[in-house]
Amino acid sequence: GESVGLHxxxxxxQEGDNSIINCAYSNSASDYFIWYKQESGxxxxxxxxxRSNMDKRQGQRVTVLLNKTVxxxxxxxxxxxxxxSAVYFCAEIISSAGGTSYGKLTFGQGTILTVHP
Amino acid sequence: xAGVTQTPRYLIKTRGQQVTLSCSPISGHRSVSWYQQTPGxxxxxxxxxxxxxxxxKGNFPGRFSGRQFSNSRSEMNVSTLELGDSxxxxxxxxxxxxxxxxxxxxxxxxxx
Numbered sequence: 728g729e730s731v732g733l734h735x736x737x738x739x740x741q742e743g744d745n746s747i748i749n750c751a752y753s754n755s756a757s758d759y760f761i762w763y764k765q766e767s768g769x770x771x772x773x774x775x776x777x778r779s780n781m782d783k784r785q786g787q788r789v790t791v792l793l794n795k796t797v798x799x800x801x802x803x804x805x806x807x808x809x810x811x812s813a814v815y816f817c818a819e820i821i822s823s824a825g826g827t828s829y830g831k832l833t834f835g836q837g838t839i840l841t842v843h844p
Numbered sequence: 845x846a847g848v849t850q851t852p853r854y855l856i857k858t859r860g861q862q863v864t865l866s867c868s869p870i871s872g873h874r875s876v877s878w879y880q881q882t883p884g885x886x887x888x889x890x891x892x893x894x895x896x897x898x899x900x901k902g903n904f905p906g907r908f909s910g911r912q913f914s915n916s917r918s919e920m921n922v923s924t925l926e927l928g929d930s931x932x933x934x935x936x937x938x939x940x941x942x943x944x945x946x947x948x949x950x951x952x953x954x955x956x
Contacts, residue, residue: 761943761944761945763947768949769949769950770848770934770936770947771934771936771947772947773944773945776944816887818887820943830875830876830877830892830894830900830938830945831877831892831900831902832887832889832936833889834879834886834887834888836886837887
């Protein structure tokens with residue numbers, strides 16, 4: 728049968744506003760998290776990462792917050808610009824009994840961010 | 845530094861055929877991972893190669909295979925194509941000691 732597309736969460740903001748994109752993860756063994764941005768027709772682009780032993784990490788205009796208690800990750804974008812319009816994915820790497828799964832990212836469903844001028 | 849390159853960028857195949865996609869990682873990167881992206885399933889991990897060995901594998905049928913060469917370039921092959929294999933196939937490379945993966949632009953495969 729016909730596949731049903733994922734219904735991605737959407738976030739619409741005005742240029743200059745701050746944006747907050749959220750992500751929930753389920754595996755307590757996740758030890759590394761990454762945020763990616765994907766523009767139409769392109770591959771995902773690395774934004775920022777954070778290890779599980781950290782709560783917060785800041786980059787240029789972006790901040791990632793990790794709350795391990797509730798298994799929640801967020802990406803904050805300051806002074807959002809039209810060029811920030813894209814789909815944003817969180818991804819995690821999960822440790823296993825055999826060691827950390829290098830090279831295997833487990834992606835969230837993504838959030839569509841639209842920035843209006 | 846040149847980014848990850850993937851060839852071809854677009855491909856149209858007929859059901860039952862096979863296809864080979866190519867990925868050249870960033871110079872110095874020894875790990876190459878492959879992902880399938882579809883509207884229905886999102887981004888899903890296929891497999892990862894390091895030093896010509898498959899280190900990790902996702903939950904895909906055996907029709908999906910890959911390999912890595914001594915220069916770290918990688919290929920993935922899909923045999924007996926099905927309509928559901930239509931997707932964007934993404935390759936990502938990373939250094940040995942870091943988790944950070946850099947993605948290529950992908951190969952858009954359409955199976956008719």
